[in-house]
Amino acid sequence: MQILSQDIKYLKGVGPGRAKVLKDSLGIETVGDLLYTFPYRYIDRSKIYTIREMVSVVPEEALQVESAIPYIQLKGQIVDFSDEGKGRKRRLKAVFTDGTGYVELVWFGGLNFVTENYKVGYTYLLLGKPNLYRQMYSFAHPELDKIEPGFSNPNLGLQPIYSIPGKMKKANFTSKILAKLIHNAFDLIPNGQLQETLPDYLIRRNQLKGLYYALRVAHFPTVSEELPQALHRLKFEELFYLQLDILHYRKGRKSKVLGFNFTRIGENFLSFYNDFLPFSLTGAQKRVIKEIRSDLNSGAQMNRLLQGDVGSGKTIVALMCCLIAIDNDFQACIMAPTEILAEQHYATIKSLVKDMPLHVELLTGSVKGKARKQILDDVSTGSVKILIGTHALIEPTVHFHNLGLAVIDEQHRFGVKQRAALWQKNNRAPHILVMTATPIPRTLAMTVYGDLDVSVLDELPPGRKPISTVHYCTNGLEKLIDGIRYQLRLGRQVYVVYPLVKESQKLDLQDAENGAQQFQTWFPDFKVGLVHGQMKSEAKDAAMQAFIHNETQMLISTTVIEVGVNVPNASVMVIMNAERFGLSQLHQLRGRVGRGAEQSYCVLVSRPQLSEDTRRRLQIMCDTNDGFEIAEEDMKLRGPGDLEGTAQSGMPFDLKIANVLRDNDLMEEARHVAEKVLEEDPQENLPQNAVVWQQLQLLKKNKANFSEIS
Structure with missing residues (x-):
């Protein structure tokens, strides 16, 4: 593999200048990096x-x-x-x-x-x-x-087309030049002999092509019929090592991390369930609580991801898990990414347990002076049973008496160090329940959150009315204005969201400010609020609070309305320039309405001329309210790397050619092969697997192991 580790600057046609551009733009530092930079499509030039x-x-x-x-x-x-x-x-x-x-x-x-x-x-x-x-x-x-x-x-055959970022274009790099450099890299490999990265027995057993052939054809196929087998080999290898790393880590974790053993279902849980639960649990909630209960009673630390669409009842599940911790003489905490969300969790839980003798407190950056000192004292003595807050919970001044369960809401908003700091509040790591309203297909969830067990709330409470979604073009807004006026006169409230793209923040801000003026002109009898990313957090919070308390009836925003913000009276979500949002973003925004008893509406406004993919994306939104179905469609259209930025940053190592959703069947196959390797070689010392463990370590070395993050 010495050729693959050769510095890219010594390759014919590169040199120090181009080497810097390749490194800065595509992370290419070696010949191997270059050979694993694949075309994203091919043009038939025959x-x-x-x-x-x-x-x-x-x-x-x-x-x-x-x-x-x-x-x-x-x-x-x-x-x-x-x-x-x-x-x-x-x-x-x-x-x-x-x-x-x-x-x-x-x-x-x-x-x-x-x-x-x-x-x-x-x-x-x-x-x-x-x-x-x-x-x-x-x-x-x-x-x-x-x-x-x-x-x-x-007969020119198929021409590979490579993705060329802006920096490379400015340096006069083209797809054709990159292809020429890759040709030069193949010329370095003597007689097409490249050291295999999979053992011979796996190549034979799974009928895979050799590595050199697969790489060569992936870049320069003579005819399209060659491609499937070459791509199959490369994708299988990526997914095999991905699954092997996840399984390897989980095996080690199960044996290493002890957890508190919650053996009792006691008075608090039973009293709440029998006397104070305001509605019957859904079948999904009962199933998930049972899964969590099994973890809490296993003797190993729980690490579970709870996925639930907007309104599926995650907060009730989290509260009931907190009550199990309290019944076993432990404290629980719920950490949210923003003060508004922490305050809403506090208000909801305080209301649910108001008739129970439970000490629940809220700790955010806004709590100061004597009130803060009193809360910290009560937390350290164990008097506070449930502490709800923001990043303030992980400050060094916060000392729990015996923290047994940590619920983390919207996990991707917290960094590695912040979660680790929460763990260090104890001599033993508390049980961890991660909650997210971002729908992630189960296949991807098992990969992104590989060391977390996954529970899904896939059922909405009975009586919840599905949100009605419609698509209007900018040249036909009369119906939209009439519909908004009707809802405002009924006493309802309306969100209007404009997209925010970093490259054009000033233009986007101007869009929203002009929009706010326009909506105020259209609806002079109602108050219109404005929230944008350049406002100070205090002003932003004040505008949000005014909307929450119905002091303003319309809220115009350039930023995504906080996930979890709960305004039951808001019945209309208008999304301007909807074509600039991904499906998952559109679904998250739509979830800000539909929280009350009344019928809610989502209106997607776009320009008339749309590409086929964009039109399909907006039609999917109109056709379904199912977050998981939408997430799967989003990944099919855009790939996993765009799914709220979660997938790619969460991978144990970069996937260069495989797609965890589109290649789902192959991933299942790779998982079975990885399981068999671990089963047959538990000590990792069989000679035929030497290349497997060597390659796995090399891949992990090149990218920090994701299993540290949760």
Whole structure:
């Protein structure tokens, strides 16, 4: 593997300058890193069209949806160049013909390169996506290859296309240049001999292709029929090591981490269940409490993820688990990511146990002076049975008498060190229950939260009305305005959310401020509040509190409304520029309404021209309220790395080519193989598995093990 560990700067065509760009943009430092940077798609270049054929293959109406426009390959000559505009507005144009018609070529950047390399009268092979400008087909920044006279149609096969970030583009890197460097890397491997990263017996048993063949074909397939087996080998290997690491860690954890043994179901739990529970538990809640109860009574530390869609009753489950801890003479705490959420948890739980002799307290950064000192004293003596708060719970001044259970709400908001600090409040780690309203498909949850057991609340309480979701375009808002007016006159409240993209914060803020003025003009009899990311936290909290207490009837926001914020009177969620949100984000926003007894509505507002994928995304929102179904569709459309940023940051090591949802069947297969390896080699010393344990350690070394995070 020495070739793979070679510094990338010594590869032909790289050098120190390009090496820095590759490292900063794609994290490529070695030849191995380069070979494991895969194309995200391939273009079939076996067909060369005439311009006349292109017009029938890509008619004008097909150019309306950018994502549907195919790559077209032409062969012809540049017959004219023109230079237009000055300064930043300067651009180059060329006329290209093959004798059957004319197209326009245009460049907005890299103009010196264009003038030096492309000349009138020469013949070129052109590749690009056509567009229509002033009734003429045009290509922006096409790929051009000079062709000598006498050239005939070659079988160019499949061309790999690599993702090129902005930094690389600025350094004049293209997908084609990256492909050339990868070619150079393969030239370093003598006779195609590459040390295997899987043992021979696993390769034979699972009918896998060799590593060199798989890598070579993944980058440079001759025909599309070669790809499936090559990609199968590479994906299987990634998923095998992913599952092996998870199983390996879980095996070690079960034997290493002792937990408090909660053997009793006592007076507090039974009294609450029999006398004070305001409604019957759903079947899902009963099942989950039983799963948690089994963990708490096992003698090992519980690490469980509780997933539940908005309104599925996670708080009740958390409270009943806290009561089990209290019945066994321990304290419990609930940690939320923001003061508003902590206050809402406190108000809800305080209300639920108001007739029980339980000391419940709230500790946030806002609690100061004598009140804070009294709470800290009561926590340290054990008088406080349930402490609810924010990051304030992990400050050094907070000393629990005997913390037995920690409930962490919206886990991805807390860093590794913060969770570790909570554990260090005891000489033995408390049981951990992580709650999230972000729906994650079970397959992905088992991977991202690999060392956590997963419980799912997949049932809403009876009587809850499903939210009605509709899609309007910006050129037809009359119905929206009428609908909002009707709801406001009924005494309801309305959220209006604008997207916030870091690259254009000023524009987004302007959108929201203009929007707030516009909505105030449309609804002069009602008060409109505004929340945006550039406000100080005190002002933001004040605006949120005004909405919570119905002092403002409409809330315009550039930021995602806090997950968990509970305003039962809010019955309408309007999402502007909905096409700029992912499915999971849209579902989270929709979950801010539908918390009261009245019918609630979610309105998705977008521009009229949408790509096929975007239109499908918005239609899925209109068709279903099921968070798990939406999460799965989101991953199919966008991949796991975009799922609220959770998946990719949570992986034990980066997945370069596999997708944990789309390759679900292969992941199950890889998991079974990993289980068998662990079963047959529990001591990790069988000679045939030496390469397995060596490769696993190498992968873990290259990325910190995720199992430390929870």
